[in-house]
Amino acid sequence: MRQNGKTTGAALALCTVLALALAPWHARAADSVDHGAAPSGNVTIAARFADMQPSGIVVLPDGSVILGFPRSAQDHSGPRLARLTPHADGRPDLTPYPDAATQARLISPLGMTLDTRGRIWIVDEGTVAGSSAPPRPALVMVDPTPGGEGVRILPLHAPAIRPDSHVNDVRIDLTHGRAGLAFITDTSMADHPAIVVVDLASGTARRILDADISTRATPGFAMEVDGQMHRFDLVHPAMGQGGADGIAISPDSSVLYWQPLSSRRLYSAPTALLGDPRATPAALAAGVHDEGETGVVDGMATAPDGSLYLTELERHAILHRATDGTLSMVAHDPRLIAPDGLALHGDTLWLTIGQWSRLPVFHNGQDRQERPWLLARIRLP
Numbered sequence: 364m365r366q367n368g369k370t371t372g373a374a375l376a377l378c379t380v381l382a383l384a385l386a387p388w389h390a391r392a393a394d395s396v397d398h399g400a401a402p403s404g405n406v407t408i409a410a411r412f413a414d415m416q417p418s419g420i421v422v423l424p425d426g427s428v429i430l431g432f433p434r435s436a437q438d439h440s441g442p443r444l445a446r447l448t449p450h451a452d453g454r455p456d457l458t459p460y461p462d463a464a465t466q467a468r469l470i471s472p473l474g475m476t477l478d479t480r481g482r483i484w485i486v487d488e489g490t491v492a493g494s495s496a497p498p499r500p501a502l503v504m505v506d507p508t509p510g511g512e513g514v515r516i517l518p519l520h521a522p523a524i525r526p527d528s529h530v531n532d533v534r535i536d537l538t539h540g541r542a543g544l545a546f547i548t549d550t551s552m553a554d555h556p557a558i559v560v561v562d563l564a565s566g567t568a569r570r571i572l573d574a575d576i577s578t579r580a581t582p583g584f585a586m587e588v589d590g591q592m593h594r595f596d597l598v599h600p601a602m603g604q605g606g607a608d609g610i611a612i613s614p615d616s617s618v619l620y621w622q623p624l625s626s627r628r629l630y631s632a633p634t635a636l637l638g639d640p641r642a643t644p645a646a647l648a649a650g651v652h653d654e655g656e657t658g659v660v661d662g663m664a665t666a667p668d669g670s671l672y673l674t675e676l677e678r679h680a681i682l683h684r685a686t687d688g689t690l691s692m693v694a695h696d697p698r699l700i701a702p703d704g705l706a707l708h709g710d711t712l713w714l715t716i717g718q719w720s721r722l723p724v725f726h727n728g729q730d731r732q733e734r735p736w737l738l739a740r741i742r743l744p
Contacts, residue, residue, distance in 0.1 A: 399678070399695060405742050406696040409713070410447060410455035411735035415439035417715040419475030419532075420738075421483055422708035423507060429460055429483060430715070430738070431472035431704075434491045436722055443469040444485070444505070447738070455738070461505055465514055470499065474532030475704065478543070479616070482506045486533045486547055487516075500530045502545055502561055517561060519547075523568035527553040529605065532662075534612040534619065539638040540564060546619055546637065548607040554579065554597055556606020556623065560638060571637060571644075577651045578607040580625035586659050587677050588720045589700075589731075595625045603661075603676065603701055603720040611663035611671055620671065622660045629654040629673075629684070655688055661719075664705040664712065672712060674702035676720065681705075681712060681741060694741045702739075712741040 419431035428447040432439060441457065443466050448456035459466050471488040478484060482504055489499035500519040506512040519530065529550045537543035542564035549557045549570075557573040572578045584595040586602060593602040608624040612634070620631045636642055636650045658675035660682075665671060671684040672693065680695035681702065693712070704715040715738055721731035 399692075402696040402698075403692070403694045406694050406698070407740045407742075408453055408698070408737055409740040410449045410738040411453040412455060412738070413735050415441045416717040416736045417738055418473050418703050418717055419485060420704040420706045420713055420715050421475050421477050422706045422713055423477070424481060426708065428706075428713060428738075429475070430457075431475050431485060433473045433488060434471040435473075435488045436492055436719070438492050442466055444472055449738075461507060461514070465505070468514065468516060469503065470501075472503070473530070474548075474610075476532075476534055478535035479537055481508055482511070482535075484533050484535050484545060486530045488530060489519075498528075500524055500528065502533065502547065517563075517566040517568075519559065519561070519568055523559050523561075523570045524549075525551070525555055525570075527551055527555055530559065531608050532610045534610050535563075536612060536616040536619075536634045536638065538616045539634060544634070544638045546610060546612070546634075548578075548610045548621055550605035550608050550624060552605075554606070556580075558607060558619075558621065558637065569640065571642075571647055572607075572651070573644075575648050575651065577630040577648075577653075578621070578623060580604065580606055580623050581627070584625040586625075588725075593725075600725050602725055603722075604725075609660045609663040609673065611665045613669055614665060614667055620654070620663065622657065622663075622673075624659070624661060627656045627658060627660075629657045629660070657684060657690065658682055661701065662703050662705040662714070664707045666707060672705055672707060674699075674705060674714070676701055681714070693743065696739075698737060699739070710743045712743060714739045714741060 415432045417430045418433050421429050442459040444460045445457035446460045472485045474486040485503040487501045502517040504515040529552050531548045531550045533547045545561040547559040556578040557570045561568045580595050588602045595604050605624045609622045611620040622629045632651045659677045660673045662674040669686045673682045675682050679699040681693040683691045683693045700718045701720040703717045706713045718732045723730045
């Protein structure tokens, strides 16, 4: 700056002070962002699948990973139930499990679990994409132990199953009933969700908590999917939506947990009550405990201490719910698109990622899935 042909010293000093004051702000590489937006760094992709979606998963005591590949959303020519041999580059080797002959007895295996005797229990949707045949849902048991029971199939019929039923996931209680009980979530394709209780000795099934507040979608429920907001709408579905879905059981089998998919609230009830065929609908409803808010949950896994691991759709994350109800974030990663099945083995969580929220049924017939589908491994602290 010049005044009467001379530089004003005061003006130069002021410019210097301003430059020094503003330099740190201008030197920043980027503006501050949500710290939850960055991946947590503990998610490893264990396998990639180009033409079929993994959903149910169990890990056997010897570390073998068993995966179910349903066919209700899109059919495929691969195995329906398989043992995985992963490679470092994410290439999966799949061996039909327990053998090739069993594949013909399975239609569309979805949710899976291990019981306390090491047997695998599978919910079979009983339907294939594009087929006009009526669904044939079933509960399937596979005993991997030497000299075990082999494969047993328990068909599920009305009135325990409705025309709009969507059997989803299962947990086993061997402490009640002559041979134990199975608890199956029926998410429902309409608005009639429930829990289906199967007596494992007789194979008979009954329907409980039908359209109860604890199994139904929350009225007006809204959630974020792929950066867009959607509201629960039975007439025009626009997200992965439905009633009772995720399910877990306490280590001693005394308490069952479940959560509707279109909800953020977790519920529980004693298995002794839920498994009692003499309990009235009013007694069952009164015995349900609201465990509080969690997230938008699909898959669940129980830890040995009774805490729960929960997949969380909106945050592309895995949550941990301590026994006192405290919530914490275990992992978050943008690749966790509608995280699904969970299996805990030692200090590792195995997770299937099927992109269910991108199915054509939720986007006016447009398929928004981006192959490959993934299997992730999460190391716990």
